[in-house]
Amino acid sequence: MNLIRRLSIPLLVVACTAVPVWWAFPDGLSLARSLGIVLGWAGCGLLLASLFLMLRETWLAPWLGGLERMYHWHHRIGVAAYLLLLAHPLALAADAWMDSPQLAWQILFPAPQLWPIWLGWLALFLLMLGLAATFAQRLAYRSWRRLHFVLGIGVLCGLLHLFLLGIDGPVLPLLALCVLLLGWRLLGEDSARTARPYLVRAAVHVTDDVLEIALSPLARPIAASAGQFVLVAFFSGAGFRGCGEFHPFTVSAVDADGDLRIAVKALGDCTRRMQLIAPGVPARVHGPFGSFLADRPVARQLWLAGGIGITPFLALLRSSRLVQPTTLLYLYRSTADAAFVDELQALAAADPKLALYTLATGDEAPNLELLLAEAGALVTGQECYFCGPPGMLAAARRTLLKRGTSPRQIHFESFGFR
Amino acid sequence: MQRLYVGATVAFWLFVAAFWSSTYWRPEVPLPAVAVRERQVSPVELARHATPEDCWMAIRGSVYDVSPYLPEHPSRPELVLPWCGREASQAYATKNKGRTHSERADELLAQYRIGSLVAD
Numbered sequence: 001m002n003l004i005r006r007l008s009i010p011l012l013v014v015a016c017t018a019v020p021v022w023w024a025f026p027d028g029l030s031l032a033r034s035l036g037i038v039l040g041w042a043g044c045g046l047l048l049a050s051l052f053l054m055l056r057e058t059w060l061a062p063w064l065g066g067l068e069r070m071y072h073w074h075h076r077i078g079v080a081a082y083l084l085l086l087a088h089p090l091a092l093a094a095d096a097w098m099d100s101p102q103l104a105w106q107i108l109f110p111a112p113q114l115w116p117i118w119l120g121w122l123a124l125f126l127l128m129l130g131l132a133a134t135f136a137q138r139l140a141y142r143s144w145r146r147l148h149f150v151l152g153i154g155v156l157c158g159l160l161h162l163f164l165l166g167i168d169g170p171v172l173p174l175l176a177l178c179v180l181l182l183g184w185r186l187l188g189e190d191s192a193r194t195a196r197p198y199l200v201r202a203a204v205h206v207t208d209d210v211l212e213i214a215l216s217p218l219a220r221p222i223a224a225s226a227g228q229f230v231l232v233a234f235f236s237g238a239g240f241r242g243c244g245e246f247h248p249f250t251v252s253a254v255d256a257d258g259d260l261r262i263a264v265k266a267l268g269d270c271t272r273r274m275q276l277i278a279p280g281v282p283a284r285v286h287g288p289f290g291s292f293l294a295d296r297p298v299a300r301q302l303w304l305a306g307g308i309g310i311t312p313f314l315a316l317l318r319s320s321r322l323v324q325p326t327t328l329l330y331l332y333r334s335t336a337d338a339a340f341v342d343e344l345q346a347l348a349a350a351d352p353k354l355a356l357y358t359l360a361t362g363d364e365a366p367n368l369e370l371l372l373a374e375a376g377a378l379v380t381g382q383e384c385y386f387c388g389p390p391g392m393l394a395a396a397r398r399t400l401l402k403r404g405t406s407p408r409q410i411h412f413e414s415f416g417f418r
Numbered sequence: 419m420q421r422l423y424v425g426a427t428v429a430f431w432l433f434v435a436a437f438w439s440s441t442y443w444r445p446e447v448p449l450p451a452v453a454v455r456e457r458q459v460s461p462v463e464l465a466r467h468a469t470p471e472d473c474w475m476a477i478r479g480s481v482y483d484v485s486p487y488l489p490e491h492p493s494r495p496e497l498v499l500p501w502c503g504r505e506a507s508q509a510y511a512t513k514n515k516g517r518t519h520s521e522r523a524d525e526l527l528a529q530y531r532i533g534s535l536v537a538d
Contacts (some may be wrong), residue, residue: 076419082426097437101437101440101441103443104437105440107508108434135423168491
């Protein structure tokens with residue numbers, strides 16, 4: 001990642017925070033009151049930066065280091081904003097507390113008719129609720145998403161709280177910007193208006209719970225390459241009832257005629273329903289995103305795939321012959337889960353640069369050090385690409401770092417989008 | 419991050435509870451003694467003057483009849499009028515951007531002083 005892309009998000013965060021804080025910086029007020037004001041404005045700035053980072057635009061994502069990095073920062077900045085906004089009313093009350101505890105309590109919970117202040121409380125409650133839902137990983141994706149939307153309403157309530165307090169100078173443009181960003185995401189992206197239309201051309205089960213779906217473009221195709229991922233939503237048609245939600249899928253093949261193939265593993269309600277998909281089902285595709293496997297150096301390669309994490313490597317092997325000597329270690333739970341193994345073996349037989357090792361690991365975590373040693377992959381100077389469950393990625397990273405591999409030679413994407 | 423969220427949220431509500439409890443264990447600071455000749459206005463009397471035509475406000479212990487000034491006030495009426503008939507020190511100290519009013523505004527305000535706020 002070049003320097004501009006590495007610094008783009010920190011610079012965005014600093015700009016979004018520094019401008020409102022500079023504008024509103026208190027002059028001649030007590031320390032606690034000044035702190036309360038600064039915390040409030042800094043929280044607003046961080047929320048604005050967080051809203052920027054939820055956009056799914058193919059032209060924007062590369063500048064900000066990729067969609068996964070944007071989501072990572074979106075989450076962290078959102079939590080940081082919440083912490084500052086929690087401290088905001090406490091600092092204002094602490095300022096008044098020195099004079100009178102009753103006044104401090106009135107500042108926190110004023111008379112009922114002072115609804116600009118109560119709107120601030122509503123904003124804080126919505127942020128509290130929305131963030132609690134964000135951490136609830138066991139929630140069904142649809143419920144999780146709806147509760148996540150509560151955060152957007154909380155942001156708007158917070159800005160209305162400022163506006164109704166009479167601070168309309170910078171708040172109106174800020175409010176307009178937030179509405180624009182939320183509308184862009186909800187109306188433009190989530191409602192699939194900006195996604196490209198595709199049609200399911202074929203659907204083939206490669207294991208009991210993995211379906212490979214071929215999608216044909218109905219308009220200009222997406223220019224995806226091996227290692228990238230797309231966001232796909234399937235809709236109702238051809239006897240199938242689609243859930244209409246966008247889910248990320250790594251491309252498993254990019255065909256010459258513009259068709260895309262994705263492999264869908266039944267992991268949740270929506271992806272389980274997708275296992276019944278049939279040719280003719282309409283779909284919308286956003287993307288492509290990500291740069292995994294792009295710009296690989298000519299050095300020897302180690303690819304480590306766990307389960308459905310085989311798809312980016314498969315896409316690359318399907319698209320071209322290898323230039324670099326490459327070891328592919330493909331781990332799966334059982335032979336029933338061994339998606340694409342026959343095809344991989346055929347590809348390895350045809351390509352002398354590819355050494356393929358496959359193994360059913362069972363339910364226990366595999367001894368990666370032993371497996372990598374057996375595959376002759378515990379050498380320094382190689383470029384390592386991982387795709388699989390987070391636990392496996394972390395263990396592999398630890399093992400290779402211990403054996404002298406540089407962190408810069410380890411590349412992975414975890415595709416965690418909640 | 420989850421721990422941070424839970425810890426901060428719990429700490430926040432503990433602080434709110436501490437502010438609430440302090441209204442019981444820390445007695446209110448008495449208002450400064452007022453001059454004998456000065457008009458003494460109780461919160462009940464203050465509350466009777468809560469209309470745009472008859473608007474009194476208590477600011478830093480003094481009571482002001484700002485009715486004649488209201489039409490000239492630069493901010494939107496809906497921001498000022500809710501403070502008629504009420505203790506408005508905090509609002510006076512937190513106008514735009516949370517900054518207090520200017521010295522010029524203090525001088526202007528003094529012209530409308532009619533007495534001091536006393537406890538009921």
